[in-house]
Amino acid sequence: MAVCVSFMRKLVRRKIFTDDDITETNLNRCLTTLDLIGLGIGSTLGTGIYIVTGQVAKETAGPSVILSFLIAGIASAFAGMCYAEFAARVPRAGSAYVYSYVTVGELMAFVIGWNLLLEYIIGTASVARAWSTYFDSLIDNKIQNFFRENLPMDVTGLSGYPDFFSFCITLLLTGVLCIGVKESTRFNNIFTCVNLLVITYVVICGFFKADLSNWEIEPSKVPEGSKAGSGGFMPFGFSGMMSGAATCFYAYVGFDCIATTGEETKNPQRSIPIGIVVALLVISLAYCSIAAVVTLMCPYYLVDINAPLPFIFDRVGWGVARYIITIGALCGLSTSLLGAMFPLPRVLYAMGSDGLIFRFMAKVSPRFKTPLIGTLVSGVFAGLMAMMFNLDELVDMMSIGTLLAYTLVAICVLILRYEIDDNLPKMNSLVKMSRTSLLDFEKQPFRMSYLIKPPSNSPTEMSAHIAKVSVGVMCVVITGFSAFVIFLDTALMERKVWAIAVATVLGALILLCLTFIICQPQNTSALNFKVPLVPYIPALSCVVNIYLMLKLSAMTWLRFGIWMLIGFAIYFLYGIRNSEEGAKRRLRALPTVTNIDTSTETGPEIEDFSRSSSAIGFNCSEPSDRDDWRKRPINNSEKQPLLGADKND
Numbered sequence: 001m002a003v004c005v006s007f008m009r010k011l012v013r014r015k016i017f018t019d020d021d022i023t024e025t026n027l028n029r030c031l032t033t034l035d036l037i038g039l040g041i042g043s044t045l046g047t048g049i050y051i052v053t054g055q056v057a058k059e060t061a062g063p064s065v066i067l068s069f070l071i072a073g074i075a076s077a078f079a080g081m082c083y084a085e086f087a088a089r090v091p092r093a094g095s096a097y098v099y100s101y102v103t104v105g106e107l108m109a110f111v112i113g114w115n116l117l118l119e120y121i122i123g124t125a126s127v128a129r130a131w132s133t134y135f136d137s138l139i140d141n142k143i144q145n146f147f148r149e150n151l152p153m154d155v156t157g158l159s160g161y162p163d164f165f166s167f168c169i170t171l172l173l174t175g176v177l178c179i180g181v182k183e184s185t186r187f188n189n190i191f192t193c194v195n196l197l198v199i200t201y202v203v204i205c206g207f208f209k210a211d212l213s214n215w216e217i218e219p220s221k222v223p224e225g226s227k228a229g230s231g232g233f234m235p236f237g238f239s240g241m242m243s244g245a246a247t248c249f250y251a252y253v254g255f256d257c258i259a260t261t262g263e264e265t266k267n268p269q270r271s272i273p274i275g276i277v278v279a280l281l282v283i284s285l286a287y288c289s290i291a292a293v294v295t296l297m298c299p300y301y302l303v304d305i306n307a308p309l310p311f312i313f314d315r316v317g318w319g320v321a322r323y324i325i326t327i328g329a330l331c332g333l334s335t336s337l338l339g340a341m342f343p344l345p346r347v348l349y350a351m352g353s354d355g356l357i358f359r360f361m362a363k364v365s366p367r368f369k370t371p372l373i374g375t376l377v378s379g380v381f382a383g384l385m386a387m388m389f390n391l392d393e394l395v396d397m398m399s400i401g402t403l404l405a406y407t408l409v410a411i412c413v414l415i416l417r418y419e420i421d422d423n424l425p426k427m428n429s430l431v432k433m434s435r436t437s438l439l440d441f442e443k444q445p446f447r448m449s450y451l452i453k454p455p456s457n458s459p460t461e462m463s464a465h466i467a468k469v470s471v472g473v474m475c476v477v478i479t480g481f482s483a484f485v486i487f488l489d490t491a492l493m494e495r496k497v498w499a500i501a502v503a504t505v506l507g508a509l510i511l512l513c514l515t516f517i518i519c520q521p522q523n524t525s526a527l528n529f530k531v532p533l534v535p536y537i538p539a540l541s542c543v544v545n546i547y548l549m550l551k552l553s554a555m556t557w558l559r560f561g562i563w564m565l566i567g568f569a570i571y572f573l574y575g576i577r578n579s580e581e582g583a584k585r586r587l588r589a590l591p592t593v594t595n596i597d598t599s600t601e602t603g604p605e606i607e608d609f610s611r612s613s614s615a616i617g618f619n620c621s622e623p624s625d626r627d628d629w630r631k632r633p634i635n636n637s638e639k640q641p642l643l644g645a646d647k648n649d
Contacts, residue, residue, distance in 0.1 A: 011576075012106065013106050013579075013585065014101065015106075015354070016102075029264055030181065031182075033270070033274050035189065036265065036271050036272060037274075037275045037278050037282075038192050039185060039257060039279075040254065040255045040257065040275055040283075042336065043257050044251070044252060044279070044339065045336065046130070046195075046254075046335060046339075047130040047251070048248070048252070049199065049329075050328075050333065051130050051308070053290055053308060054294060054304060054305050054307075054309075056244045057291070058301060058302075060240055061241045061243070062234060062236055063215045063295040064234045065241075065248070065291045065295060066291045067245075068244035069291050071248075072251065072252055075406070076255065076406075077284070078406075078538070078540055080256075081277070081537060082406075082409045082410050082538060082541060083095070083099075084272065085527065085529055088272075088273055089527060090102055090262070091265070091272070095260045095346075096112045096116060096256070097116055097347055101354070103415065108408065110351075112404075112409075114563075116347050116405055117347055117348070118560075119401045119405065120378075120382075121385060123253055125170075126250075127337040128167075129163060131166065131169055134329055135165070137307040143165055144161065147163070147164070158390075159388055162388065163388075167384065167386060168383075169337065170337070170341075170379055170386055171383055173338055174341065174383075177342060177370065177375050178368060178370060178372055184338060187338065198325060198331070199328065202293060202328075203290065205321060209296075210297060214296055215233050217231040217235075222301060228301035235301075242547075242551055246551040249399050249403065250399050250402075252280075252287075253398060254339050256402075256405075259272060259276070260343035260347060293312075297312045298312040298315055309325045309329070341379060344374075344375075344378040348374035349362050349374050355575065356571060361377065397563075399549075400560045401563075410542050411475065413531055414517065415471060417535070418464050418517070419464050420460065450462060452515075454466075463520045466520055467517055470514075471513075471517065473513050477510050478546050479546055479550075481506040483550055484502060514535060514539055517535045
């Protein structure tokens with residue numbers, strides 16, 4: 001039993017930072033707010049603008065691709081605000097991985113970090129593949145035809161040919177990232193400005209050739225046997241529009257790379273939230289505008305999925321626009337590729353530093369101040385993925401990892417907002433703590449009335465526990481509700497009584513859990529940025545993200561499951577034993593007996609500690625009775641402000 005308890009404590013141990021840990025870094029702090037905005041925009045406005053828009057419009061959503069982008073943008077905005085609040089709390093490299101490590105625990109942090117690696121690896125590979133595909137379409141598919149003829153690959157789930165061109169592109173950008181973060185962002189800013197100018201040109205010129213009849217195509221005019229749906233604004237129905245939203249979510253992936261720059265930004269608590277919000281506003285406006293131009297200038301079923309913008313301008317007789325769009329596309333895809341690769345080695349650096357994956361990934365070049373080995377390894381691996389897989393398969397795999405990470409970040413924001421001060425990640429110099437009730441330090445018996453009317457206006461352990469349980473139950477019910485709506489949508493559309501009743505009950509349970517959360521007192525600690533309208537925005541983020549996850553194909557879930565099995569094998573065979581936080585806790589356990597001054601302290605606390613001293617001992621195992629261990633008297637010189645400390649650890 002003691003072994004099981006010790007093992008479970010390892011899974012939920014939280015990372016502890018001191019104030020010195022927050023400011024110290026081996027990386028180069030040189031990025032400004034403008035650099036972060038450019039990085040967020042550049043990493044996002046690439047494949048989504050020049051390829052995915054046409055792909056989703058023709059095959060999944062039709063003209064309603066605009067709504068698909070809008071829904072995906074809203075989900076990204078909710079997630080973006082959650083990321084911004086975490087960045088204000090914990091300005092460290094690693095993004096959601098570090099945020100969850102100091103708030104939820106080690107296992108959940110590894111799950112998020114492992115999913116972030118999936119997101120960035122697939123993101124890099126898919127953008128490299130898109131770059132190659134787009135360039136190949138401009139030269140009449142000569143690259144594709146050559147490799148299909150000489151090196152065909154007839155393997156299910158893989159590309160029809162090895163794309164060595166995309167592999168070389170990835171290696172080239174990997175070299176750019178290795179030479180330094182400031183040089184990389186300078187390259188990104190120049191190409192992003194060119195890309196934005198081209199997008200502006202496309203939107204303005206495109207609306208001059210807009211034809212509203214392309215949103216009202218009659219079913220009789222849709223080519224038979226073309227799998228083009230039934231015409232109209234939603235030719236594939238509501239379900240097709242939502243499936244398109246799940247794929248369009250890929251187009252917004254990239255803004256979260258801003259959150260990985262916590263150790264390379266001059267003022268991360270201010271710059272990261274501003275960068276995320278401004279970048280998302282610009283990105284959403286660009287996507288919706290381009291989607292409108294594509295579907296208004298050309299019937300959705302005629303769009304070229306490989307290069308939609310040059311095709312629609314050629315179709316209306318504006319051939320010169322093709323060359324301008326090509327310049328913007330290549331610039332946009334280049335910055336998108338750079339932005340997709342940028343956060344990957346930084347997450348590897350954070351996880352390697354913590355010992356959850358192999359430590360050589362955290363090695364920093366003394367000359368370039370970049371995680372050199374992590375950058376090279378991730379670049380080669382992403383290049384191999386780009387060479388072997390198709391774009392559509394890569395997009396879906398990336399979406400599921402991203403959606404899961406966004407969901408967990410939203411859950412963490414909800415948990416923290418109702419947490420007591422002692423369990424909050426905090427820095428004395430950056431966060432002004434709220435006054436907590438004296439009830440925080442008392443064990444309260446549970447009463448049903450506390451669900452609606454808590455005993456204090458400040459967070460207590462009881463109110464925090466109620467909020468956590470309510471959040472957990474709400475997420476489970478949201479998953480059940482989303483699955484019911486997706487897989488039994490026919491029964492709902494036919495207005496069957498039993499289906500409506502089940503959906504109503506599940507919806508009522510979600511609202512009930514949300515009501516319990518709303519009634520609990522929030523922590524009022526001051527931050528540079530806080531998510532507004534809590535708990536509504538994080539809860540909506542969970543709803544949208546979980547729904548979009550369940551809309552993805554079964555094959556995508558199977559690939560995701562294999563990825564997670566590989567991750568758990570690494571964690572349980574290597575990470576849990578080599579965890580830096582575990583080593584620190586074992587070291588902290590060693591001096592507990594030697595620091596006790598029994599000549600100056602007497603009483604039940606010392607007696608409790610003496611009884612548990614044999615469990616603590618002088619070995620390197622974790623304390624078996626932490627409550628007693630925490631009660632030991634310590635000298636004032638031993639006290640340090642801790643980030644992420646949990647009084648139950």
